[in-house]
Amino acid sequence: MIRQFRKPISAGVMMLELRGVETRYGSSQVLFGVDLSVAEGQMVALLGRNGMGKSTTIRSIMGLTPPFAGTITLNGAELQHLPVYRIARLGIGLVPEGRQIFPTLTACENLTVVAANFSGRSNPYTIKRIYDIFPRLAERAQSLGSELSGGEQQMLAIGRALMTNPRLLLLDEATEGLAPLIREEIWRGLTILKERGLSVLVIDKNINNLKKIVERHFIMERGRVVWSGESVDLTEAVQKRYLGI
Numbered sequence: 001m002i003r004q005f006r007k008p009i010s011a012g013v014m015m016l017e018l019r020g021v022e023t024r025y026g027s028s029q030v031l032f033g034v035d036l037s038v039a040e041g042q043m044v045a046l047l048g049r050n051g052m053g054k055s056t057t058i059r060s061i062m063g064l065t066p067p068f069a070g071t072i073t074l075n076g077a078e079l080q081h082l083p084v085y086r087i088a089r090l091g092i093g094l095v096p097e098g099r100q101i102f103p104t105l106t107a108c109e110n111l112t113v114v115a116a117n118f119s120g121r122s123n124p125y126t127i128k129r130i131y132d133i134f135p136r137l138a139e140r141a142q143s144l145g146s147e148l149s150g151g152e153q154q155m156l157a158i159g160r161a162l163m164t165n166p167r168l169l170l171l172d173e174a175t176e177g178l179a180p181l182i183r184e185e186i187w188r189g190l191t192i193l194k195e196r197g198l199s200v201l202v203i204d205k206n207i208n209n210l211k212k213i214v215e216r217h218f219i220m221e222r223g224r225v226v227w228s229g230e231s232v233d234l235t236e237a238v239q240k241r242y243l244g245i
């Protein structure tokens, strides 16, 4: 019997494409051939238990831990040998694990210092447009980064990435360690970005929130993508098998 494969949601060229990506830290190999793709305007989740290689995949895309094998392309341009700043300039924005905002700058300054228009948008992000997405940041505009709550820092980290006007946003742990109400604000902000057509690759553990806004999920196990599918396919059985929940 010939198996029927579902057609990809968005036909045509993938915006981001990883093929056979292998990455190591020193002599310790962590990624063993990661294949994954994000189409233009698509929101995609990267799932997996702790230590399976999700953050390393994002670090590989961004050039922070460059792969030693495989290819990573953004709209057809190979990234895997480029330094981080060139990858950023090609239009990839990162919200890193731990947020890493500037603690001694105000929230407003954190946004201004990175402002750039790497994707050449006709209507680039401004501080006001960031505040429209996360109104709480407007209230905290003059507070130092170190004075912000974890949730405010996360909004700021997302806002800072948007200020570079990326084509693709990478989010490592969108809502990790945040209070439920703040999480909702983050999900609401991400929904706005999705409606505006931004391409996003997001790591998070809140499957139910992800299922509402993400179009495609990739699950990693020991440095490989072992499952991918749409939200309807991410059944409890799949979650139990690959995520242990």
Ligand SMILES: Nc1ncnc2c1ncn2[C@@H]1O[C@H](COP(=O)(O)OP(=O)(O)OP(=O)(O)O)[C@@H](O)[C@H]1O
Pocket: 025, 028, 030, 048, 049, 050, 051, 052, 053, 054, 055, 056, 057
């Ligand atoms: N800087 C590093 N040096 C050596 N090994 C590392 C380093 N960072 C991560 N690792 C190892 O690489 C593997 C994958 O880690 P990674 O952070 O990519 O996983 P993850 O899926 O993001 O996990 P988590 O859900 O805990 O964030 C783990 O075994 C981890 O211990």
Ligand SMILES: [Mg+2]
Pocket: 054, 055, 056, 097, 172
């Ligand atoms: Mg991680």
